[in-house]
Amino acid sequence: MSEESFDAIIVGAGLAGCVAAYVLAKEGADVLVIERGNFAGSKNMTGGRLYAHSLEKIIPGFAKEAPIERKVTKEKVTFLTDDTGVTLDYHNGREQNSTQESYTLLRGDFDQWLMGKAEEVGAQFITGIRVEEILTQDGKVIGVKADGDELTAKSVILAEGVNPILGEQLGMVKRVKGDVMAVGAKELIELPQEVIQDRFNVSKDEGCAWLFAGSPANGLMGGGFIYTNKNSVSLGIVCGLHDIGSSSKTVPQMLEDFKNHAMIKPLIEGGKLLEYSGHVVPEAGINMVPKLVDDGVLIAGDAAGFCLNLGYTVRGMDLAIASGEAAAKAVLAAREKNDFSAEGLSSYQTLLEDSFIMKDLKLYKDLPAFMETPRIFNQYPKMVADIMQSMFTVDGTPSQPIRKTLMKHCKEVGYMNLIKDGIKGVTSI
Amino acid sequence: MSEIVNVDVKLGVNKFHVDEGHPHVILKDNPDMNEYRKLVNACPAGLYKLEDDSSIRFDSAGCLECGTCKFLCGETILEKWEYPRGTFGIEYRYG
Helix, strand or coil: CCCCEECEEEECCCHHHHHHHHHHHHCCCCEEEEECCCCCCCCCCCCCEEECHHHHHHCCCHHHHCCCCEEEEEEEEEEECCCCEEEEEEECCCCCCCCCCEEECCHHHHHHHHHHHHHHCCCEEEECCCEEEEEEECCEEEEEEECCEEEEECCEEECCCCCCHHHHHCCCCCCCCHHHCEEEEEEEEECCHHHHHHHHCCCCCEEEEEEEEEHHHCCCCEEEEEEECCCEEEEEEEEECCCHHHCCCCHHHHHHHHHHCCCCHHHHCCCEEEEEEEEEECCCHHHHCCCCEECCEEECHHHHCCCEECCCCEECHHHHHHHHHHHHHHHHHHHHHCCCCCCCCCHHHHHHHHCHHHHHHHHCCCHHHHHCCHHHHCHHHHHHHHHHHHHHCCCCCCCCCHHHHHHHHHHHHCHHHHHHHHHHHHHHC | CCCCCCHHHHHHCCEEECCCCCCCEEECCCCCHHHHHHHHHHCCCCCEEECCCCCEEECCCCCCCCCHHHHHHCCCCEEEECCCCCCCEEECCCC
8 A cells, every 4th residue: 555645535537526626736735536537527428507606616717718618698498298399488688797607518628628727736637547446444434446556545535426336335325216316318419500509599609508398208207408519519308217117218219209309300400419428317306415424535526416406407517516615625624633534524514504505405305306296297388388279279260268278278287286286396496 | 200219320429448348237137027128218328128029138338327227227137337447438528
């Protein structure tokens, strides 16, 4: 075993890991990041949108130098059935400060840039090495075993992603049931810049974030998404695994049908597939947050279940960044006292509790259960489509008062269901 | 609207470094078919296949390392689920 000992070894060069390394190294801590992929980001994917606030606080003005794709100025939400679509379309032309902005991005470029920033301030990175095991001594984490080599550290930050094998090994993460997770599948489709701007009605640097509820996930919890990049669009679906065994479609088929939906197809016509990716999405909210701190070890990012899906916004990357920062600050505090025990690292828990991460996770604690209500993904998209069709169809039959039309379609879902879901929905947000 | 998807064609555009002879996901022998069907539906890479004669065919090459099958069936019909060794497996160029 090597004599040299790092202040922190970080497993995983995703957003949480790179940010933790940046914050630590900037304060002069001795830090090593180990990444199993050939470069930072090579194992990572995202739907495609970063809310800037948390990184903006760490690297002010980052968007001017980072490889972002477009600034999101258009938000769209569509209720989709197999043959209809009802869209809410919001254009934000208002002045925003830099912490309020959000960007579309691709992780391959972005994570490499972030790793570069951490290297500039002195963090060390090794890529292409898989950490197989966390080393412990008397119940305390003392390092990692990677590719047969043992490396010691005063602390280890596990930023290993949504499938936290090492966290499980330590017994900190209890394996959650598959049915509270979701799976995402995405295609990156190349299109000329001007074509994207025309089809999505956005100007040169501006972009569109578009979410779809209803048929994309075949009636299961989930939906579709499209994010516009510079020369490509990120198009995908997310599907809850709750009832996947009885689904009449496979996940790849859902994505294919979404792409071929009459509303989507013209948007991507002539596009070329650049990459096909898949990933689990930690959607259980606060219920899946593991033990976050133990002697010599902290868990951050997706590995800690830090993800918020509110239906109209999906967030993971801003939480990963803020939790990476909090983990780094806790290690710095421990370094000050030279106490890397669970007690010495406990400021991590406090920092998280005081941050938007735990506050938001607690606020939306009932939302994952509410999102499992199948009506949201089946009957309601159909209901709004039926209402629209009644309103906009003119065929010479005598008109009905709009109130009656509305009530007819509400009745199909059932008033009691509407009231029940309404109350449940409102109280969970 | 419904065209049968060919996932293999999509995987074909991806960059993989396959670790020949070291599969990182191994299926148990004679897996429970109800469990297997979950993976047929859920795997984004379509690696869990059902043949016309309803026999099963699984190959971990082409794995996107998403973890879906581990979460769904890691305790029932998977013998092993680990990440590929360093440098191997999917390499997302865009992500």
